[in-house]
Every structure is written in structure tokens, then in C-alpha cells.
Amino acid sequence: MSSPSKRRDMDVMKLMMSDYSVETINDGISEFNVEFHGPKESLYEGGVWKVRVELPDAYPYKSPSIGFLNKIFHPNVDELSGSVCLDVINQSWSPMFGICPFTELKGRDVECVILCLYADLLNVFEVFLPQLLLYPNPSDPLNGDAASLMMKDKEQYEQKVKEYCERYAKKEHIVNAPTDESDEELSDEDFSDGRSDSDDDVAGHADP
DSSP, X not given: OOOHHHHHHHHHHHHHTSSSOEEESTTOSSEEEEEEEOOTTSTTTXXXXXXXXXXXXXXXXXXXXXXESBOOOOTTBOTTTOBBOOHHXXXXXXXXXXXXXXXXXXXXXXHHHGGGOOSOHHHIIIIIHHHHHHSOOTTSOXXXXXXXXXXXOHHHHHHHHHHHHXXXXXXXXXXXXXXXXXXXXXOHHHHHHTOOSOXXXXXXXXXX
């Protein structure tokens, strides 16, 4: 197996050579932003988000931290900090290369889908995030309001998702999304609990 540093370089390079727009931070490869578009045939279709990825020192033996920098209304994404609920990916993350054992993912919940997510940054954007948006899990929420609305009034939930996409998830919103130069750094505690003190329209950092 290649060394962790080589794996890090290789995985980041693979992501940068893909169709995704990748913006490195502080001229390094441990932190970067990726332009992510909502999956087709979902409530989030047409939306575009700047997603922060932070690779821990122990990568790939520890999963990356992922968070939305512009707002998104989703039961498993904290509305203020933008942190993604990653309990499942942390439990299932493997440092080994692998092939997804599922050839048909449609209809499976996030817990099932993530079993196929091996330590490959490209899979985060091609598998994990699209499935997260297609199949939200209101029973394990980071955004209680979104989860409650989804379970009680699906029509209003869908309308609010689309309103957030229109208000916060257009190209101009990712251009104006914060970077490390303009944002205050969050403490380790902020990363661990997915909370932020900011009440601004633009979300903050990622949650591990």
C-alpha cells in the first residue's frame, strides 16, 4: 500500500483531474473547495454549492471533513455551520481501494449506500453527496426543522428546499462564499459538534 502522503496526493490529483472545479486553500492540498451541483431528478437539481473538504493528518485512515459553504435545507446538514452528518461515512470509511458492491443504488437509504464508499475523494462527490441529497434521513437529523417538516408536511418541505436552492445555491452565491482569509477559524469543538455561532446567510466550516 502506498504511504498516506502519496495516497493523499493521488486522491486529490484524481479529483482535480475530474470534471469538478477544485479550489485549493493556502497553496496546499489538505484543504480545498469543490463546486458541487445538485443531482438530477432531485429537489436540489439546478442548485450549485461550494463544498469545503478538509483532509486530516491521518487520511486516508480517517475520513475527510465535508461541509457546505452556502446554505442548503436538508435534514442531515446543519443549517448554520454547513456541516454534513457523517456518522455513517465515518463508520464505513475504509482506507483500501475498492469497487462499489452495489450496481443499483436507487431506492436505498444513505446508510446502505455508504457501504460502497471506499476511501476515494471522487466517490464523495459522485456517490455520497448525491445519495445524501436524493435520500435524506430525517430520523438522524442535524437540522431538526428540516427533518420535522419533511415528516409532517412533505409538500412544504419540498417547497422550502427549492426556495433555499433559489436563494442560496446559484452561481453567484458560490462566488461570494467565504474562504479562510475572510472567515474566523472554528475550534476543534466547533468541528466536532457541527455548530457555529454565525447567523449569516452563508454557512461556515465542515464537520468531521
